[in-house]
Amino acid sequence: MTESSDQTNPGRTVVTQMSAVYPELAGKVAVVTGAAQGMGATFAEGLATRGVHVVGADINEEQMLATAARINTDLESNALADKPGRVVGARVDVTKPDEHELLAQLALKEFGRVDFWINNAGIFPFALAEEITPEQIGATLSVNVEGVLYGAQAAARHLGPGGAIVNMSSVSALRVRKGRGAYCTSKAAVAHLTESLAVEFGDKGIRVNSIAPGYIDTAMTKWVQEDPIALASALDAVPLHRLGSPEEVFGPLLFLLSDSARYVTGHSIAVDGGSRHV
Numbered sequence: 216m217t218e219s220s221d222q223t224n225p226g227r228t229v230v231t232q233m234s235a236v237y238p239e240l241a242g243k244v245a246v247v248t249g250a251a252q253g254m255g256a257t258f259a260e261g262l263a264t265r266g267v268h269v270v271g272a273d274i275n276e277e278q279m280l281a282t283a284a285r286i287n288t289d290l291e292s293n294a295l296a297d298k299p300g301r302v303v304g305a306r307v308d309v310t311k312p313d314e315h316e317l318l319a320q321l322a323l324k325e326f327g328r329v330d331f332w333i334n335n336a337g338i339f340p341f342a343l344a345e346e347i348t349p350e351q352i353g354a355t356l357s358v359n360v361e362g363v364l365y366g367a368q369a370a371a372r373h374l375g376p377g378g379a380i381v382n383m384s385s386v387s388a389l390r391v392r393k394g395r396g397a398y399c400t401s402k403a404a405v406a407h408l409t410e411s412l413a414v415e416f417g418d419k420g421i422r423v424n425s426i427a428p429g430y431i432d433t434a435m436t437k438w439v440q441e442d443p444i445a446l447a448s449a450l451d452a453v454p455l456h457r458l459g460s461p462e463e464v465f466g467p468l469l470f471l472l473s474d475s476a477r478y479v480t481g482h483s484i485a486v487d488g489g490s491r492h493v
């Protein structure tokens with residue numbers, strides 16, 4: 216892994232390249248939701264760099280298509296990517312079960328198979344418990360929980376033995392946070408749902424795990440990054456005293472998809488710098 220310091224955020228370390236190589240992943244096919252930006256975009260790029268073909272899907276179709284085009288162009292000139300995969304961008308609203316099936320059909324049409332399903336799309340609304348509206352509650356549970364379940368249903372229809380599903384949970388699954396009750400509840404549900412799915416899909420030889428990130432440097436944590444007091448308080452709870460980068464979440468994701476994790480299912484990996492409280 217090579218590291219460089221981020222001049223715009225002194226003290227923070229940016230991981231620019233992960234060294235772990237899993238040659239068995241080359242030629243496999245992954246669906247990644249919420250891939251227009253943030254961690255999903257990093258996952259799509261990292262997988263394609265290792266020869267995995269990707270259907271990257273997002274509700275923001277324009278940004279998704281631009282991200283897919285940018286990754287494909289970058290990979291053409293990336294000397295580290297020997298035989299890169301291709302990223303195909305698509306629109307999806309993860310709250311719609313049928314749209315997951317369309318993603319699977321797209322993967323089959325473009326690449327002939329589906330091996331991995333990364334349920335990454337999520338929303339992080341702020342609303343105090345006394346004020347939260349039915350619409351906000353519904354949207355949070357619909358995107359963050361139902362979206363994961365519908366993705367898993369499509370994956371179960373198309374993944375074969377050796378297939379793997381990874382769901383994005385959060386440290387918020389275990390801890391509460393003011394104004395984020397619906398979000399924390401939704402991520403606790405994702406962790407629990409992951410265990411349930413692992414029990415059911417084990418018969419098919421499909422593994423299901425989740426990742427529980429802490430504070431990761433994406434648009435979702437802009438609110439804390441732009442508030443020096445909130446940032447200091449947040450990092451005080453992180454033994455490594457910095458935000459994580461999307462690339463640092465990609466490493467554990469890669470492990471969970473790889474043969475190295477072939478006896479790992481129904482678990483959650485925390486990627487949070489050792490976070491102890493919020």
Ligand SMILES: NC(=O)c1ccc[n+]([C@@H]2O[C@H](COP(=O)([O-])OP(=O)(O)OC[C@H]3O[C@@H](n4cnc5c(N)ncnc54)[C@H](O)[C@@H]3O)[C@@H](O)[C@H]2O)c1
Pocket residue numbers: 248249250251252253254255272273274275307308309310335336337338339358383384385386427428429430431432433434435436
């Ligand atoms: N950033 C963090 O610190 C952090 C921490 C813990 C967990 N997570 C989780 O990781 C995942 C990725 O987070 P991120 O930080 O990259 O967020 P992000 O906001 O940068 O990206 C989320 C993506 O999901 C897409 N999306 C939202 N609703 C959708 C829908 N209905 N259908 C399809 N796509 C939809 C958005 O358009 C966006 O591109 C989320 O599930 C989030 O809850 C993030």
